[in-house]
Amino acid sequence: MTFARAARMIASVLLLALIALAALAWAWFLRPLTLPTNPFAFEVRTGSSLAAIARELEASGVVPFAAPMIALARLQGVDRAIKAGSYEFATGTTLSQLLAKLTQGDVTQTSFVIIEGSTFADLRRALKANPDVKSTALDLPDVQLLAHLGVAAASPEGVFFPDTYYFAVGATDVSILKRAYQAMDERLTSAWEKRLGGLPLASKYEALVLASIVEKETGRGADRPLIASVFVNRLSKGMRLQTDPTVIYGLGSRFDGNLRKRDLEADTPWNTYTRDGLPPTPIAYPSQAAIDAVTQPPRSDLLYFVARGDGSSQFSANLDDHNRAVARFQKGSR
Numbered sequence: 001m002t003f004a005r006a007a008r009m010i011a012s013v014l015l016l017a018l019i020a021l022a023a024l025a026w027a028w029f030l031r032p033l034t035l036p037t038n039p040f041a042f043e044v045r046t047g048s049s050l051a052a053i054a055r056e057l058e059a060s061g062v063v064p065f066a067a068p069m070i071a072l073a074r075l076q077g078v079d080r081a082i083k084a085g086s087y088e089f090a091t092g093t094t095l096s097q098l099l100a101k102l103t104q105g106d107v108t109q110t111s112f113v114i115i116e117g118s119t120f121a122d123l124r125r126a127l128k129a130n131p132d133v134k135s136t137a138l139d140l141p142d143v144q145l146l147a148h149l150g151v152a153a154a155s156p157e158g159v160f161f162p163d164t165y166y167f168a169v170g171a172t173d174v175s176i177l178k179r180a181y182q183a184m185d186e187r188l189t190s191a192w193e194k195r196l197g198g199l200p201l202a203s204k205y206e207a208l209v210l211a212s213i214v215e216k217e218t219g220r221g222a223d224r225p226l227i228a229s230v231f232v233n234r235l236s237k238g239m240r241l242q243t244d245p246t247v248i249y250g251l252g253s254r255f256d257g258n259l260r261k262r263d264l265e266a267d268t269p270w271n272t273y274t275r276d277g278l279p280p281t282p283i284a285y286p287s288q289a290a291i292d293a294v295t296q297p298p299r300s301d302l303l304y305f306v307a308r309g310d311g312s313s314q315f316s317a318n319l320d321d322h323n324r325a326v327a328r329f330q331k332g333s334r
Contacts, residue, residue, distance in 0.1 A: 032092045036061050039088040039168060041175045044102065046084040053082060053102070062089075062098075069095060078103040086166035088175075110169050114180055116162040116287040117215050119249075123160065123285075132169045133176065149174060151181050153205075158212045158282025159184055184208075187288060195295040200235040207294050212282035215290040216245035223313050228293035229300040230315065239303070241272035249283040306330055 040062065044053060050073055054066035063069050072095060073079040085107035089098060100106070110132045114123060120142075128138050137148050142156050153159045160180035167176060192204035201207050214228050231241055248255050250268030264271070270279040304322035305313040308329050316322040 030094050030096060032094055033062055033089070033098065035089060035091055035093070037172075037175055037178075038091045039171055039175065040090075041167060041171065041179050042087045042089065043179070044082060044084045044087065048082070048084065050079045050082060063095065069099070072096065073099055073103075083107075088168040088171060090168075107166060110171075111164050111166050112176055113164050114160055114162040114285060116290075117219075117284050118162070119284050120156045120160075127173045127176070132167075132171070134170055134172045136172045137174050149177055149181060155281040158208050158285055160285060161187060162285040162287060188291060191291045191295040196297065199295070199297075200232060201294070206278055207291065208286065209278045209280075209282045210294045211286035211290040212284045213241070213243055213245060213279075214293055215286040216249075216284050217243060218311070218313060220311050220313075221289055223305075224289055224293040225296075225298050226300065226302060226315055227305060227313065228290075228297040230302045230305055232294070232297045233300065233303055235277070237303075238276070240276055241278070243272050246270045246272045246279050246283055250279075 040060075042057070042060075042062075050070055051066065054063065054069040057063045057069065058066040070079070073082075076099065078099060081103040083102065083105035085105060087101055087107055089101070112127070112130060112133065124138050127133050128135055137145055140148060146153055146156055151159060160177060161184035163180070163183060165176055165179055188204050188208055192207055195201075195207070199207075201210065210228070210231060213231065214224055217227050218224060231243070234241055244259055244264075247264055247266075247268075247270070248259060250270030251263060251266070255263070264273045267274040269275070270281075270283065272279060301317045302315045304316040304319065304325075306316075306322065306325045306329055308314050314325040314329060316325055
């Protein structure tokens with residue numbers, strides 16, 4: 001066998017091998033992906049790189065390896081064309097189809113809002129009433145629901161971030177709640193890692209509990225930091241929080257819209273007039289502003305505040321000033 005003939009045979013074998021590998025790769029690109037949920041919700045944040053997105057999809061189990069996705073995107077010339085937004089992928093989606101959605105900006109259009117200051121009872125009712133959401137787990141008891149979501153929390157109260165979530169019609173309640181939980185966990189963890197030193201809070205969950213109280217105490221953004229400062233100072237001094245929203249939460253359906261002295265004396269795990277420290281769970285879904293306020297409260301000597309009646313609060317550093325403020329702004333109240 002001549003050298004030229006041998007070289008031609010080797011070249012032919014290599015060509016056939018390359019063709020076979022290309023065919024296998026193309027078949028892999030066209031094979032339906034294994035989705036952890038159906039539909040699978042995925043958020044592409046502004047500024048995310050292709051590599052970061054591919055690694056996140058690999059971590060979620062959608063693609064076995066990040067490299068083939070990156071290679072296909074570069075081969076198609078779309079590696080810099082991925083658009084930020086909320087996406088959902090159904091069973092049967094291939095890697096090629098997934099890339100097409102990400103690069104065409106085929107984001108979901110239907111939305112659901114978790115309102116700042118709302119409770120889980122409000123959220124459950126809103127999800128069940130939404131015709132675009134498929135209800136699969138909302139009738140479960142709270143403990144079972146949290147287990148179904150894979151959420152390690154004592155209560156579903158407070159653990160879902162209040163925001164607007166985009167999804168495809170027919171998405172399940174579980175998929176929406178998982179995204180909201182992940183959003184809260186990421187934001188709370190970030191805030192907790194940057195917290196002010198010396199806070200009288202033992203964990204990020206305690207920060208969440210306090211943030212929920214701050215959220216319910218005022219709708220005025222400018223007052224949130226000072227209200228957080230008051231509560232932090234009271235906790236540091238061993239004073240009871242004595243905040244009405246926790247009492248109202250503990251009363252539940254017994255609250256008729258009028259908070260009376262006997263209500264303040266009715267002991268529940270959430271009554272901060274009768275019990276020391278923080279209540280056992282959040283009382284609502286706090287905003288980012290409330291979370292930031294309790295993890296980065298301003299330094300102050302304030303210990304009291306009272307509503308002025310116009311949405312703002314009057315703050316005091318001692319009881320005498322507070323009593324005068326109460327007489328001025330709350331005259332005739334309980």
